[in-house]
Amino acid sequence: MNLLDAHLIVDRGTFRLDLPIGVAAGEVVALLGPNGAGKTTALRTLAGLLPLTAGHVRLADRVLDEPSNRAPVPPERRSIGVVFQDYLLFPHLSALDNVAFGPRRRGVHRSAARAQAADWLGRVGLAEQARAKPRQLSGGQAQRVALARALAVQPDLLLLDEPLAALDARTRLETRAELQRHLAEHPGATLLITHDPLDALMLADRLVIIEDGRVVQEGDAGTIAAEPRTDYVARLVGLNLYRGQADEHRVRLSDAFAITVGEGGLAGDVFVAFAPSAVALFPTEPSGSMRNAWPAVIAGIQRHGDYLRIQLTGPIAAAADVTPAAAAHLHLEPGREVWAAVKAAETRAYPA
């Protein structure tokens, strides 16, 4: 039984969000999608800041919004904590009073609320910053105060909107590890909204990926990383992705091009995915069995970690990762014609 059980339907002009989503107690679900996919709209409807057009939101068996049935419960009467993207710490209150704000508004006596707040600040390692105003805090500290403030009301549902987006790379790494620990301790449901696949893969038990207001893929991190189902997801996890018709080991990707895959027994529409590092480049047609090889033209070259990522056009568009040494040896440059090859065993095919 899910703690959060929602079907969010929101019409905004020509855009429609249609998102069924459930989160169990103690579970962390990441809602991942490109800008404009409807992530923020989803968060706002769950928090009660935006009404649903249709569908429902139920949290801990309490109906919060169901347009067909009743008026939405206002945000202040939902058991939901939100960590906003830019935190929105109240600038006129100290870190302690920011965290105590929620308990105070929920009727806890001042001294008790402050004691609770001090406890939460201690848990996020900021006991010494209790009296600091938000503008005196670093980005990472502000993020932790925002988390403490959201958790201090002990919400059934914790919503995090791009919680690490405002941080620099180094702080992000530390804060992500700490956030992971706090999310693991949170007994309620957690919904994390992000466009960063790394945040989603590291922090969430399960991923829900939306594009244009609809769910395009959902599952655990391993499955999504291995078997992307849209170009957006493939780009997120760094794979070449194609769709074609399978006939045993052959998958026809276009009228003129087919690829041999390791899996057998496939039929009908399938996806084929392989990593850029699985693509080898040759100056002339390679010989050897079990290789898929095709003539390609180099469209672009970018640095990608320790490798060069080569964008190829030809019968299929593909990305290939080669070492700088290999690139120099092959005289790779935009416009040059090469042969690309992928071993059947390094491809992965799965039903569409």
Next chain:
Amino acid sequence: MRRFPLPLLVPAVVGLAFLVLPLLGLLVNAPWGTLPERLVEPGILDALRLSLECATLATVVSLVLGVPIAWLLARVEFPGRRLVRALVTVPLVLPPVVGGVALLLVFGRFGLVGKYLDQAFGFTVPFTTTGVVVAEAFVAMPFLIIAVEGALRGADARYEEAAATLGAGRWSSFVHVTLPLVAPGVAAGAVLCWARALGEFGATITFAGNYPGRTQTMPLAVYLALETDLDAAVVLSLLLLVVSVTILVSLRDKWIS
């Protein structure tokens, strides 16, 4: 160093002279020799006290009524909001004397509201100290409303959303989040309102009359003195100038910066 563009510099200097010279005129023409004995004349201090009290009361009234109006205009979508905003600013463009006449028509003994106040409570507003406060608040409140509405629009409404997710209802989030965020704007608006109320003349003399000790504020006393004794008018003006500038400067140091 970059040169100042003359088309900006010249009008700025001329404008400054235009604003400052009249004040200099007051200082130069003041009867410095007889100043001490003139200042302690009984009528003068009464008028000053009345001016300060009425302007302060009018500011309090404007705060109590005007801040909620500003909140409505800035935060609540309702039909006719543009019309309400236009109505609120009418006292700004209305000649104060016309405002005074309008107040008489409403709060006068036979006015729309005054009639009932008179019948039910035997309470008359015009030509009383209360009338001075009413006239000043009528003229000065729009300044406060405009300043506070501007501050509210400038304040990020998402802080109120954050407060709502933490369990604060609209009133609670207004008191604990919105008001502290716009406090500098409210203070600036109150100072502006107070200064306007202190200098109010037209609506006051029309609606409240010119009774020494009851409705004769400093601007009225200045005007009356002008008819008989120019030196007395200059002394009164100087006193009003010094008191208001002192109060504004001390408030600025305390609130605005």
